[in-house]
Amino acid sequence: MLSEWISTHRWQSWLLASLAVIAVAIAWRMGGFREARPQAPPVYGPGKTLVTGEWTLQVLSAAITDAHPAGLRAPPDGAFLVVEVRAENRTDRSSNTLSNALRWLDGTSADKEPVLQGETGDQALLRAPPSFGATVHPGIPERVAVIWKLTPPVKPLTSVRLRVIGREFIRRDSLTGHRGWLRPYPVAELVLPVQDRRGTGVAP
Amino acid sequence: MNAGWPHRLVDALLLVAGLAAMVWMGRHLPNTTENQAPFAIRGKMDEAVRARTFVARVERVELARTLVVPGLLSTQPPKRIETGGVWVLVHARIDPLREAVSPAGARLRSRGGVSYTADDSRVDLRYRLNGGEVMPGEVGRGVLLFEVPPRRIAGASLLLREAKYAGELDSELEIDLGLTEARVQEMLRAMPDALALRRTP
Numbered sequence: 001m002l003s004e005w006i007s008t009h010r011w012q013s014w015l016l017a018s019l020a021v022i023a024v025a026i027a028w029r030m031g032g033f034r035e036a037r038p039q040a041p042p043v044y045g046p047g048k049t050l051v052t053g054e055w056t057l058q059v060l061s062a063a064i065t066d067a068h069p070a071g072l073r074a075p076p077d078g079a080f081l082v083v084e085v086r087a088e089n090r091t092d093r094s095s096n097t098l099s100n101a102l103r104w105l106d107g108t109s110a111d112k113e114p115v116l117q118g119e120t121g122d123q124a125l126l127r128a129p130p131s132f133g134a135t136v137h138p139g140i141p142e143r144v145a146v147i148w149k150l151t152p153p154v155k156p157l158t159s160v161r162l163r164v165i166g167r168e169f170i171r172r173d174s175l176t177g178h179r180g181w182l183r184p185y186p187v188a189e190l191v192l193p194v195q196d197r198r199g200t201g202v203a204p
Numbered sequence: 205m206n207a208g209w210p211h212r213l214v215d216a217l218l219l220v221a222g223l224a225a226m227v228w229m230g231r232h233l234p235n236t237t238e239n240q241a242p243f244a245i246r247g248k249m250d251e252a253v254r255a256r257t258f259v260a261r262v263e264r265v266e267l268a269r270t271l272v273v274p275g276l277l278s279t280q281p282p283k284r285i286e287t288g289g290v291w292v293l294v295h296a297r298i299d300p301l302r303e304a305v306s307p308a309g310a311r312l313r314s315r316g317g318v319s320y321t322a323d324d325s326r327v328d329l330r331y332r333l334n335g336g337e338v339m340p341g342e343v344g345r346g347v348l349l350f351e352v353p354p355r356r357i358a359g360a361s362l363l364l365r366e367a368k369y370a371g372e373l374d375s376e377l378e379i380d381l382g383l384t385e386a387r388v389q390e391m392l393r394a395m396p397d398a399l400a401l402r403r404t405p
Contacts, residue, residue, distance in 0.1 A: 093311075093321070133325035137320050139289065140289045140351055171235060176236060177235050
């Protein structure tokens with residue numbers, strides 16, 4: 001039946017076959033036949049400069065403390081994990097979304113999405129002087145503290161594993177039609193030694 | 205080929221043209237953010253510029269390397285607030301027309317289109333105009349504080365809108381601050397190292 005149709009519709013058959021070849025070639029060019037399994041992100045130590053879509057980040061250090069950088073008091077037997085980051089905003093507008101770019105993989109609650117697992121910081125704030133919220137402006141690098149609250153009992157920590165999350169700039173989101181930084185993806189993982197500064201009364 | 209091939213060729217060309225038009229439209233038609241963008245109303249320094257719900261006037265612009273803000277209590281020492289760029293202080297006045305107005309969405313936009321939101325975390329609410337609401341019948345007079353790299357100050361304009369609706373399909377004032385290259389250089393030379401913020405009367 002098919003061979004009969006092909007023999008009677010010669011040029012349509014050639015056209016369809018050509019279109020199929022072109023479609024396969026476009027799909028191949030766009031990476032449609034690449035291995036679908038995401039590759040594990042590279043792992044670095046402190047001080048590595050990472051460039052995501054929105055940020056240039058240099059994660060400097062991590063510490064557990066009971067003295068919050070902005071002066072808040074930790075709950076009894078609780079503490080804060082404070083991660084120091086040097087951040088530069090690469091976009092064309094001020095942004096306060098830095099805490100979304102870091103996930104703590106050893107956190108107590110985990111996201112369901114496997115590539116983005118981890119816990120975002122409860123808060124990010126600028127250093128010098130400490131202030132609530134961390135709006136980072138384009139062209140003005142800032143030192144930012146990203147803070148996770150640790151509820152008692154606080155387990156001893158010698159190192160933390162953080163995942164740096166990037167996002168792509170989408171000119172027209174297919175759901176809402178708005179532009180924005182969407183489609184998060186893992187950029188790298190960082191393993192940082194943790195200093196225990198509890199009891200010193202000094203914020204990191 | 206049969207006798208209808210010219211028609212088929214035309215059909216095929218129309219199909220290709222239609223697909224090309226779809227791709228072009230997908231790339232060039234405005235997205236939802238652009239479709240719902242606020243309507244720009246342009247004005248200048250020292251002019252009363254009228255938006256849908258308020259009238260604004262920019263009175264003067266100052267630059268400073270460091271701000272000095274009094275402590276929360278009289279016993280506390282003043283706080284010095286540094287920036288990696290330059291503080292741009294825009295002294296403005298806002299008169300609401302019909303309803304309470306909050307200029308929380310104030311931005312400074314550079315000549316190249318980079319926008320800087322008014323500071324909302326470093327400086328106490330008592331010393332800045334953005335953050336609170338101005339009621340009808342009141343005059344909201346105060347300073348909008350921006351942190352901007354020095355190279356992006358010349359040619360910058362102030363964008364001011366009512367925060368309640370995030371500016372979508374509403375009016376947004378675009379006020380030219382008169383910051384020419386020569387004036388900015390002069391202001392940077394004369395800029396005080398530290399500027400004390402005073403509470404708005």
